[in-house]
Amino acid sequence: MTVRAETAVETFRLCRQFGDLRAVDNLDLRVDPGTLYGFLGRNGAGKSTTIKMLTGLLAPTSGTIRMLGKNPLDPGEAIDVKRRVGVVPEDLALYDLLTGRENLTFVGRMYRVDQDVAQDRIDELFALLELGTDAGEEKRLVIDYSHGMKKKLALAAALIANPVLLFLDEPFEGVDAVTSRVIRELLTRVADQGATIFITSHVLEIVERLCTHVGIVDRGRLVAQAPLAEIQQTGTLEETFLAKVGSTDEIHANLSWLDDGDAAAE
Numbered sequence: 725m726t727v728r729a730e731t732a733v734e735t736f737r738l739c740r741q742f743g744d745l746r747a748v749d750n751l752d753l754r755v756d757p758g759t760l761y762g763f764l765g766r767n768g769a770g771k772s773t774t775i776k777m778l779t780g781l782l783a784p785t786s787g788t789i790r791m792l793g794k795n796p797l798d799p800g801e802a803i804d805v806k807r808r809v810g811v812v813p814e815d816l817a818l819y820d821l822l823t824g825r826e827n828l829t830f831v832g833r834m835y836r837v838d839q840d841v842a843q844d845r846i847d848e849l850f851a852l853l854e855l856g857t858d859a860g861e862e863k864r865l866v867i868d869y870s871h872g873m874k875k876k877l878a879l880a881a882a883l884i885a886n887p888v889l890l891f892l893d894e895p896f897e898g899v900d901a902v903t904s905r906v907i908r909e910l911l912t913r914v915a916d917q918g919a920t921i922f923i924t925s926h927v928l929e930i931v932e933r934l935c936t937h938v939g940i941v942d943r944g945r946l947v948a949q950a951p952l953a954e955i956q957q958t959g960t961l962e963e964t965f966l967a968k969v970g971s972t973d974e975i976h977a978n979l980s981w982l983d984d985g986d987a988a989a990e
């Protein structure tokens with residue numbers, strides 16, 4: 725019998741209730757080390773709520789989490805987990821009144837990264853993500869950043885301490901095609917090094933291009949979880965997604981004032 729490596733993330737019957745709404749409903753996730761796990765679902769399916777619970781931003785209503793061999797819900801163990809984890813949360817969590825470089829320096833200090841190491845990493849991240857291509861940009865406060873720049877800076881902040889586990893909430897949302905490509909390649913490199921990456925997305929193409937494993941969430945429930953290659957054996961990811969979260973009947977998109985083809989031809 726082969727001994728399995730410790731899972732990177734595992735949840736057992738994880739739930740989060742908001743009033744009458746069960747946003748996350750008995751979630752049993754399993755993310756193996758070194759995988760690029762895409763957590764897919766429609767808007768409002770419960771992806772951000774899940775990632776917030778996994779990263780300690782939101783307390784679960786019930787259920788347990790196992791992460792990097794520890795229990796992150798136990799205050800005594802949480803810090804050991806957190807120092808090895810990088811996060812790009814939904815709201816990006818940047819300091820608006822600091823420059824990009826100051827943000828990264830601050831995050832590096834919080835993670836206790838050696839200052840020289842941190843400065844070298846900041847230089848590399850700035851160059852790769854084109855965060856300070858001219859002198860003016862280096863002095864710009866985050867409050868004046870574009871959405872795409874903020875997104876890149878948040879990713880840089882998540883990478884500064886060289887985490888073994890990375891959580892990214894919709895990292896490609898609102899970024900241009902070139903940046904999207906750079907981020908994709910960067911994440912692939914990070915995963916090649918052995919890190920585990922958990923990303924949420926509502927965009928199938930991104931998960932299809934980047935991820936090795938897929939979990940599909942629908943109204944808080946996990947409706948599929950498998951290696952991407954396994955899903956693709958029985959059809960495209962889109963077919964599986966629509967079958968699991970949509971209606972299997974034909975989708976009819978129409979508006980009452982749009983003529984159909986026949987009427988327009990008359």
Ligand SMILES: Nc1ncnc2c1ncn2[C@@H]1O[C@H](COP(=O)(O)OP(=O)(O)O)[C@@H](O)[C@H]1O
Nearest residue numbers: 742745747765766767768769770771772773774
């Ligand atoms: N703080 C909150 N209070 C009340 N309802 C919330 C809160 N956060 C999220 N929700 C609700 O929980 C559901 C899941 O939200 P979310 O996890 O953000 O979905 P996703 O990230 O998949 O789009 C949605 O119906 C959302 O409106």
Ligand SMILES: [Mg+2]
Nearest residue numbers: 771772773814
């Ligand atoms: Mg979300």
